[in-house]
Amino acid sequence: MSIQLDVEKPITNADRTFYQLRNDIVEGAILAGSKLSETELSTKYEVSRAVIREGINRLTACHLVERKANVGAKVVSLTPEGLIQLYQVREALEGMAARLAARHMNDEEIVSLQGLLDSHFNTVKDAQLYYQEAGDVDFHYRIVTGSKNSHLISVLIDGLYHLVRMYRVQLGMAGPRVSTAFDEHRHIVNAIANRDEELAEMLMRRHILYSKNNIENKLSPTPT
Amino acid sequence: MSIQLDVEKPITNADRTFYQLRNDIVEGAILAGSKLSETELSTKYEVSRAVIREGINRLTACHLVERKANVGAKVVSLTPEGLIQLYQVREALEGMAARLAARHMNDEEIVSLQGLLDSHFNTVKDAQLYYQEAGDVDFHYRIVTGSKNSHLISVLIDGLYHLVRMYRVQLGMAGPRVSTAFDEHRHIVNAIANRDEELAEMLMRRHILYSKNNIENKLSPTPT
């Protein structure tokens, strides 16, 4: 089963530059916490300062950079507190997404989602961690879109998920928790298939909470 | 007690223009659903197109306008479905905000919040609906900032709240529910003062859910 989350195709030059910038920041090619010089970037990406500025503004909107008037922009710094706060927001939003998915996903979408889990099961058996990681992203992606709530979708997919990916990539999350996370996914899908909104939300919130605790333990011995 | 939620001061011309645009959209001076012509706005606000473009981009980030490449931007349309989806996101985020506020607000902040409610009680007695409306905004504002979660704060205050205000202003929400909402506020503050995270979240979610139902009934006789 194919995995592609970045189906957003660049129309204009500003689009393309924004995607490149975002990717370079998420992947760490542009270091976290570093300053973003407009002139420097404009020569590096071979576009005018105007498109760089638009890119930086868009990056500010998804919380990947911070901008200060008359001073400049810099890439956000990755901190344990920031990661915790990020997961708290995820817990709230994705919990609601699971609730709404249980209400609004049609039968066809649910069957497809179950099929996705089946294919994950095979990769888990073969212990292909990378695909599991991508599969996890794909799973959450489907729940969110399944909520049919445009605000939820845009805030998570256009916004927070890129920051989540940035933490994962740069702090080297791949981790265990693969098989247990798979079971949690299965339970969530079951709740959605049963149209049990309450349970779907609760299971999703716990799933994210566990994930947060798992990451916290990896980062520091004393969780908050 | 003074009420000021827009303490954000414009530094640059782009800031000032963005605030003006945002206000004109929220207040309805620029009609919902109407197209935003860059050249037209640039003459109207007496700034260059670059400034207008930055403003439009920022408005896109807080979901007040929608932009399509090579076509242009238009103000979002207000629909019952959009309002419902907005309140669903509010329920999730502000519920979490109340939970975190119960965890992170210090005693001084809680006392101040209780004082705010006391002053509301007087205005409610005098039936000054306008101040109650502003007071409601102030109340929610404090809970959100009390969460000490920067993502939560920015998504709600810089983003969704302006859209909420737009719905309230343009669909003429002032409504009854004043005194009952006041009681709900009181219960929420009590839960926070008792450091009861679970209850604070639940009460806040119900508070927003009631508010949503109240608005739905005003809009259409058949709620979703």
Next chain:
DNA sequence: AAGGCCTAAATTGTCGACAATAGAGTTTAT
């Protein structure tokens, strides 16, 4: 020597002009 002030360099903010694209209206061919 420490502190403040002034100057200069670099960076961001703003602007007007030009290029590229989309949409409407007109023409033309079947």
Next chain:
DNA sequence: ATAAACTCTATTGTCGACAATTTAGGCCTT
């Protein structure tokens, strides 16, 4: 008559230059 292709116009996308602001460094004063 209809549909496709073309032209033209209005709007957005992109660019380089100029203005305003910040910041760092040296200089002067106490």
